[in-house]
Amino acid sequence: MEILHHGAKVGVTGSCHEIKLGQHGLLIDCGMFQGDESKGVLDIDFPIEHIHALLLTHSHIDHVGRIPWLLAAGFKGQIYASEATAALLPLMLADGLKIQLGFNQQQCDQFTLLVKSRLKAIPYDCWAQIILPSGELVKIRFRPAGHILGSAYIEIMLSTGEIVVFSGDLGPCNTPLLIDPISPEIVDTLIIESTYGDQVHHGIERREAQLKEIIERSLIDGGVILIPAFSVGRTQELLFDIENIIAASNVKNEAVNWQEIPVILDSPLAGEITAQYRNFKMLWTKEAKERKQQGRHPLSFSQCITIELHSDHQALVNRLKISGEPAIVVAASGMCAGGRIVNYLEALLPDKRTDVIMIGYQARGTLGRDLYHxxxxxxxxxxxxxxxxxxxxxxxxxxxxDQADLLKFVGGIKQGPQTIHVVHGDKQAQLAFAELLQQIKPQAKIVTGFS
Known part of the structure; x- marks a missing residue:
């Protein structure tokens, strides 16, 4: 058994790893490079003739974006994913094809049909079997990772009984919408992300109060509030919190009348993704399910207006530029590297009444990074x-x-691992995380992308 890295060995985009078993291999993710890491790299620059199947940890474009190029290079195997990821994947890829290659709707439909014909959706926590051409039996299991809807870490049990785990992107603990990841019990080899391996975050408990405070302070001055957000994950978390603020607001005691503020979701893709979040509400936390049982609609409340047509989008940008009327606009992309948010920024950044709330990681070389700094x-x-x-x-x-959540995940493994590969992180994050890993797993061999 050999672990190979074709992307995100260093850096945080372009995730693509391989577990090589004799003459055959399984690919884990096939993502697009973004920001300064992109360098126009889209073609598959590694051998794929021996790749039997592709396993996906989740549907973010930096983990699935090069699938079209993988298929074009001749990959003919099946694509395995959790059920929710299988539902999101065609939406994410079609959107990427429109942006990257200028595909029209018919071309996108043809491609997504091809992808769907290869997709094999596996329920969480259920073992599935893959028989390699050599006859070797490999078992795989997808388990909730808490990153976005459908995200999973993947357990791979080899014919020898050895267990290899790919973390994918792990989510933080104690978020209100998706359940926390639970550590695997037995691991021999662990490949783990380290995006925030050198940072401890604070604020999940009070993020809703902080969001309310920023929005109210901004609306008193008038103007538009722009929130760049990824179509999958962050957009739904934002809507979830905004709905709760509106539900709890008391017009008499509020500086702002939350009941009258339009919340504009200007992203057709985010609208489709949000519908899938509603379809998979069985994956929500207990708190989120309780809101639904109370008759509330956390992701489809009445003040939330979805803009689909580009003509409507352009008309709204022009209207807000002229009027400066109060509104909360959530639009992609989260790093301001494309999408409809860019048109809002062009029109409204020169207006001192405009407020922009940056809520996520901004890769080097992106417009979002410039604004963030x-x-x-x-x-x-x-x-x-x-x-x-x-x-x-x-x-x-x-x-x-964050660092604490990552350490909790590894520390919760009852047996093993013997080897830990630290990937998906900048140099400082990987090295800081590796040092702490050695303390909690002193018997493990720690390998970083910079070793």
């Missing part, structure tokens, strides 16, 4: 923009486990 002159749609808007940053919406 307070640049006041930026380039948007090839135009130089003087930023007069107020930029806010807040914690609590990270979809990634």
């Amino acid at each position: 307070g640049k006041r002159v930026i380039k948007v749609n090839n135009k130089i923009i003087d930023v007069k808007a107020q930029i806010h940053t807040m914690s609590g919406y990270s979809a990634h486990a």
